[in-house]
Amino acid sequence: MERKTLVLVACGKELYRKYLLEQIAFEYHVWLVSTEDTTWQKPLIQGAIKISDYGFEEIVAAVDNIKRDFSVHGVICWDERFIMVTADVAGHYGLPSAGKEGIRGCRDKALSRQRLSGAGLLQPKSQLCRTLAEAQAFAAAIRFPLVVKPRGMGGSIGVALVKNPQELILRFNEADAISYQGAADFQNGAVLEEYIDGPEISVDGKIIDGDYQPMFVARKRIGLEPHFEELGHTLSYNDPLLNDQNLLSVLAAAHKAIEFKNGVTHTELKITPKGFLIIEINGRLGGDLIPWLATLAMGIAPGLIAGRIACGDPVDVVVPKKNLNAAISFKYPAFDMTVDRVTLPEPDITRDAQTYCVQLAQPGDKLALPPSGYVARAAYALTVFNDSAEGDRLCQKLLEAVTVTGSPLTDLV
The missing domain is CATH 3.90.1170 (Aldehyde Oxidoreductase; domain 3)
Incomplete structure (x- = not known):
């Protein structure tokens, strides 16, 4: 059977993302659309188109160029910065995607909190503060400690713990400044949240036509306080949380609340005395080589799973092939x-x-x-x-x- 063509928007660094490209290239002809020259990717791709920026019109023009010679069956992205525009491009061609609402429910931390709260899920008190004065008023209302985070960044960038008014000034200004490195829609100000203690986990899951299934759980190690840098992760093929009905119901309800349709997500949560609390939902596979840990421990190919969903191809229930x-x-x-x-x-x-x-x-x-x-x-x-x-x-x-x-x-x- 002839291989389908899958367009990959951006690729990432070889040491962090090569294995994902290898996994999708095992089954699909991959065309890379990127602002960078291709180097190590060349043996794994069918072709590449270099663009000047990751704007909607630029990517659509590149896909149209590919479509002159090939039928494009899917568009995929695992770079946090460009998942939103990629979903919009997939929607433009009527291809499977998270959907316009679903991907923004991931990318926009303030919107995500609003939707999860509206669904009755356990959430910290939070507020999008455009100015330091708004942040100070919110802090006075709910008291310290607080967490300050940019509205639209990923990978814990700019996220910090705040214990007093002096730290709030410093950390709010840091998060506000960092927000300008992200998408224009999410610049200016920061999201403030009450700090909730507890161990952290992440769950990578697949969603097909709104139906959520977890694939793997990673136990996270955090450090470099007051920031929340991720120091490492541990993943087990038979983590009991994969069968925890309370966790599964929270994850299913959360993805329904943000209206996520098709794709993969990386959801970060805390385990609290009151239950599972979602920190954020990311509309992509996890970073930090977590999906590679799943490949090594479970014998699965998360990149290929993501590719199949992007092309509307059947995806089996994820069952470990290694223990x-x-x-x-x-x-x-x-x-x-x-x-x-x-x-x-x-x-x-x-x-x-x-x-x-x-x-x-x-x-x-x-x-x-x-x-x-x-x-x-x-x-x-x-x-x-x-x-x-x-x-x-x-x-x-x-x-x-x-x-x-x-x-x-x-x-x-």
Whole structure:
């Protein structure tokens, strides 16, 4: 049978997203639409069109160009910045997508809170504040601690814990400034929320015609307070939360509330004494190589699943084909630095575990910690293991053996 053509909007970095491209290329002819030149992607794609920016008209023109020679069956994106315009492009051609309302219910954190609250789901008190004065009034009404976050950024960028009025001024201004790096629709101001304590998880799920099914759960490790940088994740093929009916009902109700139609989502939640509380829903597969952990531990191909949904092709119920656990931990620099050297330990493969490290930063790279920069990772350690607790310990031990040296940053540009 002739392969269908799937258009990928943006691609991301090789070390973080190559496996997803490999998975969809296994079954589809992929055309890449990107503002960057193709390099490592070339062996995996049918062709590429370079565009000047990720505007709706630019992407539509590129797809029209592809359609002159090929029938386009789907459009997909896993870059947080461009999922909204990609959904609009898919809708323009009548292709499966989250839908205009559904994708905005993910991307717009203020709108998402409004819809989830309207559905009666457990939510923190929150408000979109355009000015510092509005933020201060909201803080006075609900008291500290609070969480400040940009309205439309992803990956915990600009998200910070605030414990007093002085910190509020600093963190609100940081979030407001960072908002201008995102989509124009979500610039200016920040979302303020009451802080809810509890362990964090993420759930990647698939939605077909509004019907939600979880695929995998990851247990998250957070650090670098007052910011919420993601330090690592652990994923188990048989996590009991996959069969927790309370969690599943919350997830199904949330996706119905935001009117998400077709696609994959990465939902972040906290486990609280009152139940599962959704932090945010992202209209894409998870980052931080979480879907790769699912591939290693469960033997599934999340990228291919996302591609099949984008093309309207049948997708089986997600059932693990492997019975393993996987963990990943990220190495951050000790201070804002220009990297001189990253040294990795030797790989360790035993009868029960496979562990390895990957270098992410090269000599000369600038790594800045929040609030100067975000996701400033020098390397990661990854473990595949039979016993998740032992695998976590081994992963952390490996990460501690990574060394990062450099000189203090004097210029963050």
